[in-house]
Amino acid sequence: MKLLVPVKRVIDYNVKARVRADGSGVDLSNVKMSMNPFDEIAVEEAIRLKEKGVATEIVVVSVGVKQAAETIRTALAMGADRGILVVAADDVHQDIEPLAVAKILKAIVAEEQPGLVLMGKQAIDNDMNATGQMLAALLGWAQATQAGAIEVAGDKASVTREIDGGLQVIEVTLPAIVTADLRLNEPRYASLPNIMKAKKKELVEKTAGDYGVDVSPRLTVVKTAEPEGRKAGVKVASVDELVSKLKAAGVI
Amino acid sequence: MSTIERESMEFDVVIVGAGPAGLSAAIRCKQIDPDLNVVVLEKGSEVGAHILSGAVLDPVGLNALIPDWKDKGAPVKTAVTSDSFVVLGPAGSARIPNWPMPRLMSNHGNYIVSMGNVCRWLAEQAEELGVEIFPGMAASELVMEGDRVAGVVAGEMGKNPDGTPGPSYEPGMELRGKYVMIAEGVRGSLAKQLIEKYDLSAGHEPQKFGIGMKEIWEIDPAKHKEGTVVHTMGWPLGKNAGGGSFIYHAENNQVFIGFVVHLNYENPYLYPYAEFQRFKHHPAIAELLEGGKRVAYGARAISEGGWQSLPKMTVPGALLLGCSAGMVNVPRIKGNHNAMLSGIAAANAAAAAIAAGREGDELVEYEQDVRTGPIAHDLKRVRNVKPAWSRTGMVGSLMLGGMDMWVASLFNRNILRTWKHGKTDAAATRPTKNYRPIDYPKPDGKLSFDRLTNVAFSFTNHEESQPCHLKLKDPTVPIRVNLPEYAEPAQRYCPAGVYEVVEDKSVPEGARFVINFQNCVHCKTCDIKDPSQNIVWTTPQGGDGPNYPNM
Numbered sequence: 148m149k150l151l152v153p154v155k156r157v158i159d160y161n162v163k164a165r166v167r168a169d170g171s172g173v174d175l176s177n178v179k180m181s182m183n184p185f186d187e188i189a190v191e192e193a194i195r196l197k198e199k200g201v202a203t204e205i206v207v208v209s210v211g212v213k214q215a216a217e218t219i220r221t222a223l224a225m226g227a228d229r230g231i232l233v234v235a236a237d238d239v240h241q242d243i244e245p246l247a248v249a250k251i252l253k254a255i256v257a258e259e260q261p262g263l264v265l266m267g268k269q270a271i272d273n274d275m276n277a278t279g280q281m282l283a284a285l286l287g288w289a290q291a292t293q294a295g296a297i298e299v300a301g302d303k304a305s306v307t308r309e310i311d312g313g314l315q316v317i318e319v320t321l322p323a324i325v326t327a328d329l330r331l332n333e334p335r336y337a338s339l340p341n342i343m344k345a346k347k348k349e350l351v352e353k354t355a356g357d358y359g360v361d362v363s364p365r366l367t368v369v370k371t372a373e374p375e376g377r378k379a380g381v382k383v384a385s386v387d388e389l390v391s392k393l394k395a396a397g398v399i
Numbered sequence: 400m401s402t403i404e405r406e407s408m409e410f411d412v413v414i415v416g417a418g419p420a421g422l423s424a425a426i427r428c429k430q431i432d433p434d435l436n437v438v439v440l441e442k443g444s445e446v447g448a449h450i451l452s453g454a455v456l457d458p459v460g461l462n463a464l465i466p467d468w469k470d471k472g473a474p475v476k477t478a479v480t481s482d483s484f485v486v487l488g489p490a491g492s493a494r495i496p497n498w499p500m501p502r503l504m505s506n507h508g509n510y511i512v513s514m515g516n517v518c519r520w521l522a523e524q525a526e527e528l529g530v531e532i533f534p535g536m537a538a539s540e541l542v543m544e545g546d547r548v549a550g551v552v553a554g555e556m557g558k559n560p561d562g563t564p565g566p567s568y569e570p571g572m573e574l575r576g577k578y579v580m581i582a583e584g585v586r587g588s589l590a591k592q593l594i595e596k597y598d599l600s601a602g603h604e605p606q607k608f609g610i611g612m613k614e615i616w617e618i619d620p621a622k623h624k625e626g627t628v629v630h631t632m633g634w635p636l637g638k639n640a641g642g643g644s645f646i647y648h649a650e651n652n653q654v655f656i657g658f659v660v661h662l663n664y665e666n667p668y669l670y671p672y673a674e675f676q677r678f679k680h681h682p683a684i685a686e687l688l689e690g691g692k693r694v695a696y697g698a699r700a701i702s703e704g705g706w707q708s709l710p711k712m713t714v715p716g717a718l719l720l721g722c723s724a725g726m727v728n729v730p731r732i733k734g735n736h737n738a739m740l741s742g743i744a745a746a747n748a749a750a751a752a753i754a755a756g757r758e759g760d761e762l763v764e765y766e767q768d769v770r771t772g773p774i775a776h777d778l779k780r781v782r783n784v785k786p787a788w789s790r791t792g793m794v795g796s797l798m799l800g801g802m803d804m805w806v807a808s809l810f811n812r813n814i815l816r817t818w819k820h821g822k823t824d825a826a827a828t829r830p831t832k833n834y835r836p837i838d839y840p841k842p843d844g845k846l847s848f849d850r851l852t853n854v855a856f857s858f859t860n861h862e863e864s865q866p867c868h869l870k871l872k873d874p875t876v877p878i879r880v881n882l883p884e885y886a887e888p889a890q891r892y893c894p895a896g897v898y899e900v901v902e903d904k905s906v907p908e909g910a911r912f913v914i915n916f917q918n919c920v921h922c923k924t925c926d927i928k929d930p931s932q933n934i935v936w937t938t939p940q941g942g943d944g945p946n947y948p949n950m
Contacts (some may be wrong), residue, residue, distance in 0.1 A: 161444075161858050161859075161860040161946050162858050162946055162948070163855065163856065165694060168651075168652070177447070177515070177516055177519065179444055179445050179448060179948070336557060336567055338554060338556070338571070339533060339536050339554030339569075339571055340406045340408075340572050342533060343533075346531075
């Protein structure tokens with residue numbers, strides 16, 4: 148079975164996001180970027196499925212700027228087999244919306260015929276949590292979101308979903324879309340020898356136009372603002388003082 | 400010793416560190432011979448992530464390396480338009496007029512740059528030429544073959560806190576080269592091993608250092624004057640230490656504001672970070688920053704020994720580049736140009752040797768180039784400024800050093816002979832009994848910030864489940880020796896708040912020494928300044944450490 152793993156290049160999770168001076172979005176110039184952590188988990192899970200003999204080939208795809216090739220290379224270094232880069236933007240500040248990504252992925256699915264699409268449940272940059280679901284709808288496939296465990300047997304996959312207040316196990320018929328949650332696994336390091344070998348793996352470059360998808364934005368960002376800073380607290384000397392302050396604040 | 404099985408790979412040239420020196424060497428190697436197999440290892444998560452510099456760049460090195468850098472879009476755009484030197488008092492300031500300044504101090508023709516971004520661009524140029532660059536890969540060990548340096552080990556990851564291999568352990572690999580270029584920057588961990596092992600400082604003065612701290616501010620456009628360079632001396636350091644500040648007006652309404660404290664200070668109560676924060680409250684500085692926003696913070700040690708302290712720079716199979724040897728010109732407050740020139744010199748020597756069928760020997764041609772070429776010319780004539788400061792203080796150094804530089808720039812020789820630096824910075828630290836604690840003002844959260852808040856703006860991070868990369872030779876020294884003698888100065892000299900002494904009644908000593916290695920910004924000050932020379936800085940897992948944008 149072939150696995151398709153879409154990955155997104157996002158602002159690194161260590162970087163403190165800063166709003167651009169004109170309020171148009173988060174400043175990404177010369178900021179460290181890396182693979183969306185949830186996608187990294189999806190890549191790891193795909194590699195594990197291959198190691199178990201469930202999957203035969205792992206194809207990684209990324210939609211975005213040219214530099215997303217680095218993100219695909221990381222996945223190849225971890226153990227994926229080949230990559231497809233869909234260049235859809237010149238400027239790192241231009242985010243490709245979930246619907247456009249889902250349409251491009253749909254076209255790639257038609258070409259590649261994967262048995263399972265494994266992807267992060269959401270990207271940490273704008274937290275849409277939408278691409279996987281949209282892709283499932285466009286394809287008419289089953290979906291299992293927020294996966295904490297995946298078991299594949301025959302043409303069925305049993306997926307443990309992380310939901311409010313517990314876990315839910317569902318069974319889907321393949322082909323299907325599964326989106327990875329945080330506890331699915333702990334991704335491996337891309338080792339230096341494997342990074343070197345990954346440079347020789349196949350990486351095909353396409354454009355959004357090749358798939359006939361219009362990526363122009365449908366959403367308008369009205370304003371981006373930083374959260375308000377935390378206000379300074381006060382020290383109280385006694386329990387009575389605390390109680391009276393809480394009463395004054397109308398909390399109790 | 401452990402016997403870890405590692406893959407091994409052969410290269411022509413292995414370069415440790417993707418800074419201005421290492422990248423210049425890589426580029427020049429490929430310019431000379433496109434078939435050379437050149438690899439660059441970088442411990443930062445990406446190129447530029449660990450680069451911290453002022454910086455006013457003298458483009459002499461860039462001109463020599465990539466003459467058409469302007470057409471190739473180098474991020475070197477802000478020409479210096481105004482340049483002044485100011486001595487600060489507690490409330491006022493006096494500008495030193497430009498006319499008595501030796502010509503070599505002038506910044507005419509130089510550029511205000513983010514050296515991190517310059518390195519990102521250099522890395523692109525190098526990759527286009529076919530250089531292989533691997534960020535996130537720390538070169539942690541030397542590979543020796545008898546007396547010869549044959550390569551380095553890089554990319555070891557996933558160790559448990561006790562040093563044993565963890566579940567996702569990767570042993571890394573050996574990268575072997577005909578020549579290994581160590582371009583780790585100031586006080587690099589491999590360079591330090593080489594200097595000790597081959598006694599490379601013998602016959603040279605000890606290396607001297609400073610700690611430089613830098614913040615990037617976005618300020619009110621009305622106050623921003625792109626291209627303006629200001630350097631200050633004097634307040635708040637006074638007689639406690641040598642040092643000063645820089646204020647560079649860069650692009651996009653940003654100001655690079657930095658503060659340097661020479662690490663030969665004697666008073667162990669001195670708190671360089673707090674001096675920096677206090678400095679910003681000087682009326683002249685506060686006025687500039689008010690209403691602005693600090694967007695990044697970082698710190699890095701600086702080599703200040705100059706000409707006298709340059710060690711021997713070659714051993715069989717390896718050479719020291721840039722600030723791994725120490726090539727900063729202190730009075731000019733610049734080193735990047737020499738770093739780049741040293742990279743070019745190293746590449747010239749290595750490429751010629753490889754073409755002649757040599758490998759693994761000492762590239763004495765490189766050292767000759769450094770000691771007689773443009774780097775020597777730059778460093779030699781200013782060699783007495785720093786020792787003059789150490790001996791006579793700020794005013795004396797301005798007069799004596801200035802006079803010496805004038806004569807050197809007019810007649811190409813110095814009136815003073817070469818002065819010695821004397822002690823190491825660690826040995827310069829004196830016990831607390833001669834001093835009283837210094838009372839530093841509390842940060843106000845607007846112009847000045849507490850240390851941990853600022854460290855968050857270096858975007859540093861270290862995988863927590865790894866061995867602490869800051870090693871103590873003797874774990875009892877901090878509490879047994881440094882605390883009673885020096886009030887453990889690590890608590891103060893570290894600009895990232897890594898070291899703490901915590902009261903603990905449950906241990907007989909009454910206190911514990913805590914190392915918060917996750918906060919480390921890789922400045923190396925602890926390795927330099929610890930009066931007991933008990934702290935050894937080693938590389939943590941690759942990719943860890945600060946993530947500087949635009950530094």
